Amino acid sequence: MTALIKRSYQADQDFAAVSYLVNLCAAFDRLGEDAAFSEFQFRLNAPDLNLNQDTCLITSEPQFDGNPGCIGVALIQIQANPNEVEGYLWIFIHPVFRGQGFDADLIRWGESRLLAAQEFPQRTPILRIYTRTDQSDWNTCLAQQNFSIERQFFTMVRTTDFLEATDQWPSEFTLSSLAGSFRSGSRPDLIPELSLNATSTAAIARWIKLYNEAFANHWNHHLLTLETVQYWQNQPDYRPELDLVAISAAGEFAAFCSCRLKVQNPTESIGWIEWLGTHRQFRRLGLGRSMVLAGLSQLKEAGATLVKLSVDSRNPKALHLYESIGFQVSETWLSWAKPLDGWISAKRRQLSVA
Numbered sequence: 001m002t003a004l005i006k007r008s009y010q011a012d013q014d015f016a017a018v019s020y021l022v023n024l025c026a027a028f029d030r031l032g033e034d035a036a037f038s039e040f041q042f043r044l045n046a047p048d049l050n051l052n053q054d055t056c057l058i059t060s061e062p063q064f065d066g067n068p069g070c071i072g073v074a075l076i077q078i079q080a081n082p083n084e085v086e087g088y089l090w091i092f093i094h095p096v097f098r099g100q101g102f103d104a105d106l107i108r109w110g111e112s113r114l115l116a117a118q119e120f121p122q123r124t125p126i127l128r129i130y131t132r133t134d135q136s137d138w139n140t141c142l143a144q145q146n147f148s149i150e151r152q153f154f155t156m157v158r159t160t161d162f163l164e165a166t167d168q169w170p171s172e173f174t175l176s177s178l179a180g181s182f183r184s185g186s187r188p189d190l191i192p193e194l195s196l197n198a199t200s201t202a203a204i205a206r207w208i209k210l211y212n213e214a215f216a217n218h219w220n221h222h223l224l225t226l227e228t229v230q231y232w233q234n235q236p237d238y239r240p241e242l243d244l245v246a247i248s249a250a251g252e253f254a255a256f257c258s259c260r261l262k263v264q265n266p267t268e269s270i271g272w273i274e275w276l277g278t279h280r281q282f283r284r285l286g287l288g289r290s291m292v293l294a295g296l297s298q299l300k301e302a303g304a305t306l307v308k309l310s311v312d313s314r315n316p317k318a319l320h321l322y323e324s325i326g327f328q329v330s331e332t333w334l335s336w337a338k339p340l341d342g343w344i345s346a347k348r349r350q351l352s353v354a
Contacts, residue, residue, distance in 0.1 A: 006109075009044065009055035009073065017070040018057070025092040029135060043075055043090065047231050053116075054078070056109045058102055071097045074106040078117050079222050085125040086220075087114035103141045111340060127338045132331055142336045151219065151335035152313040156327035160271070160300035160307060164293055164325065170286060173254060174247045175294055178203065179240035204229055207245065210253040214277030219312060237261065242302065244294055246287055254282040257291035261302050271296075271304030276318075288318075292325055 009018065022037040043049065058072040072093040079086050089110040093102050107127075114125045129147065131138045169175055208224050215221045232238060242259035255278040262270045273295050278287050299307055309327065311318050 004071070005057075005059045005061065007057055007059070008052045009057055009075075011044075011051065014057060014070070017059070018073050021070045021073060021094060022092050024094065028095045029132075031132070040075070040090065040092075042235065043077060045231075046077065047227055049075075049077065053113065056106060056113075058106070070094070072102045072106055074109060076110050076113050078114060084123055085114070085118055087117075087125065087127050089127060089129045091129070098137065103138070104145060107141075107145050111338075115340060125340045127340065129336050131334050131336065133334060134331075139334065145338065147336040147338045149334050150337045153310050153333045153335065154313055154319070154329045155308055155310055155331045155333065156322050157306060157308050157330045158296075158326045158328065160296060160304055162326075163296055163300060169290055169294075170246075172249055173287065174249075175290075176245050176247060177241045177298075178207070178243040178245065201226075204233075206253050207243075207256065210245075210256055210279055211275070211277060213279055214256075219314070237263075239302065242295075242298055244291060244298065246282075246291060248282065252279070252281075254279050255287040255291050257295040259295045259299050261299060261304055263303075268305060269303045271299030271302070271307040273299075273307060273309040276309075288321055289325065292321070296325075 018040075019037040022040045026032065026036050044051070044055070049055075054076050056074045057070060059069045060071055061069065072091065074089065074091045076090075077088040079088070087110060089107070091103065091106050091110075093106075107129075110127055114127055118125050127147075129142065130153075131142065133139075204226060208226060208229055211224050212221075233240070237260065239261065242261065244257040244259070245253055246255040248254045256275065257273060258275040260272045260274050262272065273292065276288065276291060276295075278291075296307055308330075309322065310333070311322060313319070313332075
């Protein structure tokens with residue numbers, strides 16, 4: 001008889017099993033490098049994650065078909081702001097065991113964990129999860145679990161062939177990277193005394209301030225912290241020369257383009273433009289376009305043959321910018337949300353009775 005066990009992730013004993021499962025699901029669902037175990041591990045090791053409370057494994061004993069024994073795994077990242085508490089849920093279920101209720105079981109676990117982390121019952125927690133439009137079984141399951149689609153995001157791609165020339169860089173700005181290097185056409189002499197590198201706490205703090213101001217009015221923005229950025233920069237694939245910053249003549253951080261290189265195999269590397277933002281004071285000056293072109297150039301120089309980015313479908317200006325540079329939509333991701341209103345009402349009643 002097969003026994004099923006539900007417990008939290010233990011890195012020392014579960015690494016191989018979870019790695020196998022996540023990579024298997026990524027291949028089966030054709031999710032590519034965006035859902036490989038390396039991405040999941042990035043979330044597992046996040047400084048604000050509690051492995052004992054924020055992860056859940058369903059394992060089988062004995063093992064089956066040579067599989068290390070992991071049927072499903074879930075992880076929830078909980079973020080709070082003054083208005084709401086959100087839980088971002090990631091779930092992977094072995095293809096052999098899909099359609100047997102494990103998906104709903106792990107969703108209920110995520111709901112319970114989010115409620116347990118809710119300190120103030122007057123705020124309605126929201127559980128969020130992402131799927132791709134062609135993941136029909138998952139999309140049906142989420143609809144049945146009372147999730148609703150609140151946003152769509154396009155993954156856009158273009159090759160690094162035939163890049164537009166970047167020699168028309170705006171003369172009043174200097175293009176630099178967090179590696180401290182300056183690009184051609186820039187004027188490093190215009191920058192006041194500033195140590196611009198990834199190890200400079202002052203430079204990182206200014207970058208974080210720019211990030212938070214650039215995205216302040218964007219949907220579902222969460223304030224970025226120094227701890228989070230330092231965690232990003234400590235990843236093995238982080239390359240400061242791909243972290244670009246535009247600096248004004250007065251030394252202000254005006255725009256940024258943070259890029260990443262994912263090596264798929266010895267002959268293929270995929271670049272990602274992870275973040276692109278411009279301070280409101282410096283918008284409508286062409287900096288966004290210039291930063292994207294600079295990012296493409298840096299990624300090509302680093303070996304990328306293809307570059308991807310993600311954009312909110314409700315951001316027509318950004319979509320038009322990327323299309324004008326040659327990016328095309330390759331796939332669509334759905335952002336599902338489930339406010340736990342009923343749970344909070346019940347909790348309030350319990351508190352009032354107590």
